[in-house]
Amino acid sequence: MSRLVVDIVGPATSVQDAGRHGAQRYGLTPSGAMDRWPLAAANTLVGNPAFAAAIELGPLGAAFTARDGAVRLALCGAERPAAIGSGAIALNESFLLAEDETLTLGVARSHVFSYLAIAGGISGEPMFGSLAVNARAGLGSPYSRPLQPGDVIPAKPATIAAERRLDLPRPPEAPIRVVLGPQDDEFGDAVATFLNGEWKISATSDRMGYRLEGPEIRHLHGHNIVSDGTVDGSIQVPGNGQPIVLMPDRGTSGGYPKIATVISADLGRLAQFQPGRPFRFKAVSMDEAQAEYRAMAKLIRALPDRLQDAQQGMLDLDALFTANVAGAAANALDG
Amino acid sequence: MALTTPRILHSGDAAITVDFGREISNDANQRVLALDHILTRHAIAGVRETVPTYRSLLVHYDPEQIGFAALAERLNTLAQSHVQAEATTRRRWRIPVCYGGEHGIDLEDAAAALKMTPDALVTRHAGADYRVAMIGFTPGWSYLSGLDPALALPRRQAPRVLTPAGTISIGGAQAGVQCLPGPSGWHLLGRTPVRTYQMHRDPVFLLEPGDAISFSRIDAKEFAEQDRAAEHGEIIAELLAS
Numbered sequence: 001m002s003r004l005v006v007d008i009v010g011p012a013t014s015v016q017d018a019g020r021h022g023a024q025r026y027g028l029t030p031s032g033a034m035d036r037w038p039l040a041a042a043n044t045l046v047g048n049p050a051f052a053a054a055i056e057l058g059p060l061g062a063a064f065t066a067r068d069g070a071v072r073l074a075l076c077g078a079e080r081p082a083a084i085g086s087g088a089i090a091l092n093e094s095f096l097l098a099e100d101e102t103l104t105l106g107v108a109r110s111h112v113f114s115y116l117a118i119a120g121g122i123s124g125e126p127m128f129g130s131l132a133v134n135a136r137a138g139l140g141s142p143y144s145r146p147l148q149p150g151d152v153i154p155a156k157p158a159t160i161a162a163e164r165r166l167d168l169p170r171p172p173e174a175p176i177r178v179v180l181g182p183q184d185d186e187f188g189d190a191v192a193t194f195l196n197g198e199w200k201i202s203a204t205s206d207r208m209g210y211r212l213e214g215p216e217i218r219h220l221h222g223h224n225i226v227s228d229g230t231v232d233g234s235i236q237v238p239g240n241g242q243p244i245v246l247m248p249d250r251g252t253s254g255g256y257p258k259i260a261t262v263i264s265a266d267l268g269r270l271a272q273f274q275p276g277r278p279f280r281f282k283a284v285s286m287d288e289a290q291a292e293y294r295a296m297a298k299l300i301r302a303l304p305d306r307l308q309d310a311q312q313g314m315l316d317l318d319a320l321f322t323a324n325v326a327g328a329a330a331n332a333l334d335g
Numbered sequence: 336m337a338l339t340t341p342r343i344l345h346s347g348d349a350a351i352t353v354d355f356g357r358e359i360s361n362d363a364n365q366r367v368l369a370l371d372h373i374l375t376r377h378a379i380a381g382v383r384e385t386v387p388t389y390r391s392l393l394v395h396y397d398p399e400q401i402g403f404a405a406l407a408e409r410l411n412t413l414a415q416s417h418v419q420a421e422a423t424t425r426r427r428w429r430i431p432v433c434y435g436g437e438h439g440i441d442l443e444d445a446a447a448a449l450k451m452t453p454d455a456l457v458t459r460h461a462g463a464d465y466r467v468a469m470i471g472f473t474p475g476w477s478y479l480s481g482l483d484p485a486l487a488l489p490r491r492q493a494p495r496v497l498t499p500a501g502t503i504s505i506g507g508a509q510a511g512v513q514c515l516p517g518p519s520g521w522h523l524l525g526r527t528p529v530r531t532y533q534m535h536r537d538p539v540f541l542l543e544p545g546d547a548i549s550f551s552r553i554d555a556k557e558f559a560e561q562d563r564a565a566e567h568g569e570i571i572a573e574l575l576a577s
Contacts, residue, residue: 024386024395025371026540029472038575042428127534136514137474138534182344226359227478229348229386230391253388253471261347272379289348290398297399 002069002158004118006151010060012113012207014146015122015153018051020130020139030232031132031171032248034113034207035268037300039086042117044303045074045164053124053131054117055147059108059274063195064096064116072115072119072158073097076168078272080114081106093165093310094119096158112273120156131297134249136324140244163310166303175282177266178235179289183257187237190217194259195281202242203275207249210270216241219257227255233262233270245270265292338366338415343407344391349398353410354391359508364480366470367392370414379409387544388469389478427547427576430512432461432503433558434525441491441522445505448488449550457552459483460503460524465510465548470540475514475532477542482510494520501526501562503550512548528561529572536568549575 016039019032033039033056040050048054059078074094075082082089082105089095089103097103108114124131124141133140143151184191193215202211223239232235234246236256245262246254262270263284273279284292344352353370356363364387371387374394381400386393396406434457435442446453465481482505490506495518498504502513506521513519514531527550531541542548553561565571 021395022384023474023540024384024393025470025544027472027476028469028532028540103374137518137532179345179347182346182354226357226388226390227469228352228354228388228391229346229350229471231347231393231395233347251472252386258346259347263348286345286348286403290402293348293398 001123002071002099002155003067004073004097004153004155005065005067006147006149006153007063007065009062009147009149009151010058011146012056013062013139014133014135015053015124015143016055016056016132017053017130018225019132019248020128020134023128024229027252028128028137028139028250029134029250029252030130030132030248031207032130033115033132033268033273034247035077035115037117037268037296038113039117040300040303041092041166041168042076042115043075044307045076045092045166046072046117046119048117048119048121050300050303052121054115054122055153057105057114057116059112061107062105063102064097065102066099066155067152068099070096070098070158070288071155073103074117074164075114076117076166077107077114078111079107080108090165092168094163096163104319108274110274112274113272118153118155119158123154136249146318164307165310166306166310173279176270177263177284177289177292178260178281179263179286180283181258182228182261184259185258186219186221186225186257187217188220190219191259193217195283198278198280199243200278201273201275205275207247209244209246209250211287212243212245214242217243217259223256225257227253230254230258231261233264233267234258235260235262247271263289263292265289265296340411340530341366341414343411345403346393348403349404350393350395351406351410352393352416355414356390358509359389359480362521363390364466366414370410371544372511373413373416377413379406381406386471388471389480398498406437425543425545425577429544429551429573429575430527430529430547431553431557431561431571432525432527432550432553433553434503435462436555438555439503439523441504442524445488445522447525449486451485454548456486456524458485459517460505460510461550461552463510465550467542467544467546467548468509469544470531470542473513473517474513475512475530475540475542476517477514477531477548479510479512479513479548481548482508484508486510488522491522494518498523499526501528501530503527512542526558526559527571528565529570530565533565533568534568541570541572547576
């Protein structure tokens with residue numbers, strides 16, 4: 001069996017998929033990819049199911065070497081330098097890493113997370129249907145922690161095949177959309193402060209939560225509520241009035257009031273914002289949020305239809321933007 | 336008699352919060368557990384999983400299969416159907432606890448704050464009947480209702496960054512069984528060798544929301560023996576009724 005050996009790796013790099021579901025009632029958080037869209041794109045490029053486990057790469061550099069055979073890979077997500085020897089590797093395009101060759105990845109130039117998918121997927125032992133790393137619960141496979149130098153990831157031997165590419169829409173800058181609630185009634189006028197304010201992601205953010213810096217959001221009745229359940233994208237406001245957006249490694253319940261929830265279609269886009277980058281929120285209706293959810297799901301299912309031979313020219317981006325499903329969800333996507 | 340209508344709250348585009356109250360109350364929690372019980376027996380297409388808490392039931396669902404309005408209406412109707420609280424108590428467990436000493440470093444301080452002897456505190460804590468109100472925060476962390484009101488104590492001013500696996504603690508009006516080591520602002524009364532979560536054991540999760548719990552006292556030697564057995568996958572907790 002071919003193997004991908006980790007030579008160099010930065011923090012926040014781990015195996016992730018769509019996460020483990022069904023055990024939140026026991027306090028087990030789902031984990032899973034911070035940005036599902038490039039995970040799906042990278043997997044599609046190498047012929048895997050959209051949410052097969054892949055390597056989620058944090059913002060710093062990394063290097064991987066193929067041993068005992070060649071490995072077919074694809075890299076999507078944050079823009080960063082990538083090369084095999086002196087040959088540059090393009091994003092959003094499958095490629096072959098021959099035996100004993102090393103793939104070198106630089107620091108992310110924009111955004112935060114990249115996804116490196118391996119043809120045939122990562123073999124491991126699923127728990128609750130997932131290989132996703134949840135370091136606090138000691139879950140994940142082949143390693144139940146972030147990757148370290150020397151780790152070995154078993155891979156399916158690569159066969160001769162045409163390389164594929166995906167041309168993905170790059171949307172205009174847009175506010176992060178939220179649905180208000182479940183405890184927006186704990187905030188009164190501060191809801192307007194939240195929606196009108198300019199926000200930045202703090203450098204202390206991680207896979208559990210993104211801490212925001214901006215205007216102080218004051219509670220009407222104090223910051224303690226009786227704990228209730230959380231979701232990916234819950235925006236809770238602790239006593240200091242600076243919101244925290246809960247991410248896939250969140251606790252399954254929390255005792256701070258939640259002013260709003262980032263819509264599913266925009267959460268990956270928020271996850272990709274580098275610390276310090278200013279952005280705004282925008283409240284949308286439940287109908288709009290659910291329409292975007294459905295459009296995003298359709299777009300991901302349709303990814304295999306959008307595969308191109310790597311040698312072919314660019315896909316007609318205008319046609320993609322005006323396609324019935326892409327049109328609705330395109331503004332949710334940001335590489 | 337009609338039950339009061341719960342509040343149906345937006346938790347994003349793929350979850351609904353059915354909220355039965357803003358305070359910790361047995362009535363609210365029993366209605367949460369009753370609705371959870373109904374949903375496990377009468378599955379609604381599109382519902383992915385449910386998360387009971389003290390006050391609310393969080394229902395995760397797939398918006399491609401069912402929309403918000405349709406699901407909210409179904410949940411509202413089910414929440415007002417009468418289910419006897421007793422019907423949701425399926426199992427009764429006895430959990431051994433080694434109180435005080437190195438296993439419960441806050442026992443003496445907590446007793447002093449409550450103006451009782453450590454032994455009186457242990458007797459009251461171990462003598463009560465509890466129910467698992469919710470499991471959350473970290474895997475297997477079981478929040479119990481049923482704490483003797485005389486043991487209610489504000490949480491610590493400075494939460495501890497790391498508390499041991501199996502910690503048995505109290506905080507405010509709540510009692511808890513912690514599984515994994517982790518941060519806590521509660522008062523540590525003792526430790527149990529029981530793992531409420533153990534990955535390669537069947538079952539992985541021992542307790543269910545709604546389970547009844549009582550505690551029994553063990554000494555440090557028994558703790559050490561049972562802890563070794565638990566490490567090897569033994570359940571240790573005694574199932575008194577199911």
